[in-house]
Amino acid sequence: MSKRISLKDIAEKVGVSTALVSYVLSGREKEKRVGAEVVKKIREVARELNYQPNQIAQSLRTGYTKTIGLIVADIANPFFGNMARVIEDEASNYGYTVVFGSSDEDSDKSALLIDTLINRLVDGFIIVPAEGTVNQIKSLQDRRIPVVLVDRYFDEVRTNYVALDNFGASYHATSYLIERGYRKIGMVAYKSSLIHMKERIKGYMEAMKEFKLEGEIRVEEVRYDMTKNDIEKAILKLVDNGNNTEAILFATNALTISGLYCINKNNLKVPDNIAVVGFDGNEAFDLFYAPLTYIEQPISEMGKETVRVLIDQIQGSNKISQITLPHTLIKRQSCL
Amino acid sequence: MSKRISLKDIAEKVGVSTALVSYVLSGREKEKRVGAEVVKKIREVARELNYQPNQIAQSLRTGYTKTIGLIVADIANPFFGNMARVIEDEASNYGYTVVFGSSDEDSDKSALLIDTLINRLVDGFIIVPAEGTVNQIKSLQDRRIPVVLVDRYFDEVRTNYVALDNFGASYHATSYLIERGYRKIGMVAYKSSLIHMKERIKGYMEAMKEFKLEGEIRVEEVRYDMTKNDIEKAILKLVDNGNNTEAILFATNALTISGLYCINKNNLKVPDNIAVVGFDGNEAFDLFYAPLTYIEQPISEMGKETVRVLIDQIQGSNKISQITLPHTLIKRQSCL
DNA sequence: CTGAAAGCGCTTACAG
DNA sequence: CTGAAAGCGCTTACAG
Numbered sequence: 001m002s003k004r005i006s007l008k009d010i011a012e013k014v015g016v017s018t019a020l021v022s023y024v025l026s027g028r029e030k031e032k033r034v035g036a037e038v039v040k041k042i043r044e045v046a047r048e049l050n051y052q053p054n055q056i057a058q059s060l061r062t063g064y065t066k067t068i069g070l071i072v073a074d075i076a077n078p079f080f081g082n083m084a085r086v087i088e089d090e091a092s093n094y095g096y097t098v099v100f101g102s103s104d105e106d107s108d109k110s111a112l113l114i115d116t117l118i119n120r121l122v123d124g125f126i127i128v129p130a131e132g133t134v135n136q137i138k139s140l141q142d143r144r145i146p147v148v149l150v151d152r153y154f155d156e157v158r159t160n161y162v163a164l165d166n167f168g169a170s171y172h173a174t175s176y177l178i179e180r181g182y183r184k185i186g187m188v189a190y191k192s193s194l195i196h197m198k199e200r201i202k203g204y205m206e207a208m209k210e211f212k213l214e215g216e217i218r219v220e221e222v223r224y225d226m227t228k229n230d231i232e233k234a235i236l237k238l239v240d241n242g243n244n245t246e247a248i249l250f251a252t253n254a255l256t257i258s259g260l261y262c263i264n265k266n267n268l269k270v271p272d273n274i275a276v277v278g279f280d281g282n283e284a285f286d287l288f289y290a291p292l293t294y295i296e297q298p299i300s301e302m303g304k305e306t307v308r309v310l311i312d313q314i315q316g317s318n319k320i321s322q323i324t325l326p327h328t329l330i331k332r333q334s335c336l
Numbered sequence: 337m338s339k340r341i342s343l344k345d346i347a348e349k350v351g352v353s354t355a356l357v358s359y360v361l362s363g364r365e366k367e368k369r370v371g372a373e374v375v376k377k378i379r380e381v382a383r384e385l386n387y388q389p390n391q392i393a394q395s396l397r398t399g400y401t402k403t404i405g406l407i408v409a410d411i412a413n414p415f416f417g418n419m420a421r422v423i424e425d426e427a428s429n430y431g432y433t434v435v436f437g438s439s440d441e442d443s444d445k446s447a448l449l450i451d452t453l454i455n456r457l458v459d460g461f462i463i464v465p466a467e468g469t470v471n472q473i474k475s476l477q478d479r480r481i482p483v484v485l486v487d488r489y490f491d492e493v494r495t496n497y498v499a500l501d502n503f504g505a506s507y508h509a510t511s512y513l514i515e516r517g518y519r520k521i522g523m524v525a526y527k528s529s530l531i532h533m534k535e536r537i538k539g540y541m542e543a544m545k546e547f548k549l550e551g552e553i554r555v556e557e558v559r560y561d562m563t564k565n566d567i568e569k570a571i572l573k574l575v576d577n578g579n580n581t582e583a584i585l586f587a588t589n590a591l592t593i594s595g596l597y598c599i600n601k602n603n604l605k606v607p608d609n610i611a612v613v614g615f616d617g618n619e620a621f622d623l624f625y626a627p628l629t630y631i632e633q634p635i636s637e638m639g640k641e642t643v644r645v646l647i648d649q650i651q652g653s654n655k656i657s658q659i660t661l662p663h664t665l666i667k668r669q670s671c672l
Numbered sequence: 673c674t675g676a677a678a679g680c681g682c683t684t685a686c687a688g
Numbered sequence: 689c690t691g692a693a694a695g696c697g698c699t700t701a702c703a704g
Contacts, residue, residue, distance in 0.1 A: 019691060033689055057696090257623070370674080675702105684694090
């Protein structure tokens with residue numbers, strides 16, 4: 001109802017042009033040598049009318065929306081929820097707001113989200129890329145739209161990214177298990193061509209080889225589109241097929257949770273029947289009767305770095321930043 | 337680099353006016369009786385040039401941004417993360433995208449977020465209101481900006497809202513505990529003037545009175561801005577002050593989690609030393625050694641209803657919708 | 673059936 | 689020191 005106040009309203013009331021009002025309100029009155037009285041008057045009227053600039057008009061004119069598009073796998077997943085929170089706060093420090101979407105690890109959904117956000121002229125993207133979206137990322141780069149990948153990235157294309165030292169993390173976790181005396185160590189991961197997953201599996205494999213345990217390697221790769229039930233069935237294979245797995249390393253937060261459900265359902269005791277190392281960490285890990293040993297990611301730093309790199313790109317830098325952050329192995333009671 | 341394609345580009349290539357292109361691309365060629373050939377040609381060229389409408393320009397012109405502003409307490413909190421996910425999906429069904437912000441239960445932050453999003457001309461707001469923000473909500477209403485509150489609302493002002501039957505939920509949980517034989521039942525809640533909290537406490541009180549247990553009422557109210565440590569200390573009072581509380585009802589997801597940490601730290605066993613009823617539910621509740629009995633909120637329905645009501649408002653309805661949804665008491669092993 | 677033109681609310685190069 | 693004017697990319701009432 002109450003119409004928004006525009007520059008024109010102020011200009012009319014003060015009796016000057018909108019140009020002058022614009023200069024003053026954007027703090028360029030010095031540079032433009034606007035008369036002191038006029039400046040004062042404009043400021044007064046603006047505040048009196050409670051003027052709020054119309055961002056949409058500004059955006060159309062300047063080409064910048066001060067908005068970041070964030071695409072994660074699923075905002076309901078606490079790992080991404082936490083990341084979103086860090087990104088929100090950091091973006092806000094730079095004067096940016098965040099619009100988000102969940103891709104569900106689906107490349108079609110991802111494409112749709114990217115298109116939608118491009119039409120809304122976001123200044124740049126922060127993307128947790130799904131499998132098969134490498135061309136979408138390339139296309140953004142071709143169109144010179146700033147983009148930073150986080151958590152994962154592609155080998156085939158040179159992009160900005162911020163990721164964990166995935167190889168090192170699972171290598172560390174695996175050799176930790178080996179040092180504690182475990183031999184029949186299995187891993188549960190997603191079947192995926194995405195680097196973060198490949199590296200996590202590779203880290204496990206390398207550690208096993210290093211300790212001459214190739215013969216004991218057992219990796220269960222589940223698909224993103226599997227039901228919880230099927231995932232639990234797959235996990236069960238590791239512990240229930242007569243090969244007596246002694247310890248399991250899980251490759252993500254969600255897989256760890258699924259694994260714990262499975263372990264509980266089958267009345268296995270951690271760590272007596274089976275040792276567990278989780279990934280990412282959350283409250284369920286802490287409250288589990290045997291608080292989990294897990295690989296912690298520096299979510300806060302990861303989110304902050306991602307925003308920093310993106311803002312850098314938006315401001316015109318053409319330096320490519322590829323940042324790998326260190327993990328921490330939190331050692332607790334889920335391994336003997 | 338590669339310049340965006342505009343209506344004008346298409347118009348020039350086809351040799352018609354931008355008006356015609358606009359009509360055709362917005363599917364109004366029938367109404368405007370545009371020649372069949374021209375329609376075909378315009379469609380062809382648009383697709384060939386991969387035309388994407390500039391939403392910002394559309395928005396400036398039409399006054400609609402097809403964007404919803406979502407303000408929650410904290411997107412990293414799984415309850416709000418899940419809610420955000422439902423809202424995102426439902427909004428997308430209506431062709432809307434979501435921009436979000438976390439208020440941290442802080443009214444200043446909330447005011448800032450609302451201003452920012454207003455300047456970005458969101459078409460409407462979905463807000464989990466923080467304490468002391470009633471004037472912010474009123475101001476939105478005064479300016480005829482569509483808004484729907486969710487999870488909480490204010491008594492003093494008639495707004496759209498979607499909320500749980502908070503009174504009924506904690507009344508139910510409390511009487512369930514009483515029926516199971518518990519008498520010394522405590523409650524942990526936030527100190528807040530917000531209705532959802534008041535009602536949850538009231539439901540507990542009423543149930544206690546109903547069963548002549550006024551004498552056993554013990555409510556611990558913690559503040560939003562307390563550290564985790566202080567919250568745990570407060571909770572500890574309930575079980576450790578010689579009055580031997582037998583069961584605790586927690587008023588939110590986060591409080592339940594804090595409570596479980598506290599219980600574990602003090603080596604109390606659930607349900608033998610202390611019975612527990614939680615709120616909202618999450619994976620930690622399921623994986624706890626005594627899977628929690630808890631009050632489940634219909635998050636999915638809640639989110640969907642909220643979006644539906646908001647879209648309704650955006651489309652011009654001036655009917656106020658105040659929707660209360662039923663809880664479910666999930667009964668498991670955290671009570672005898 | 674089609675087009676010229678105005679206007680959404682800004683910013684900014686240009687002229688004086 | 690100040691203002692008129694163009695233009696960002698659309699939509700739409702109006703005229704023909």
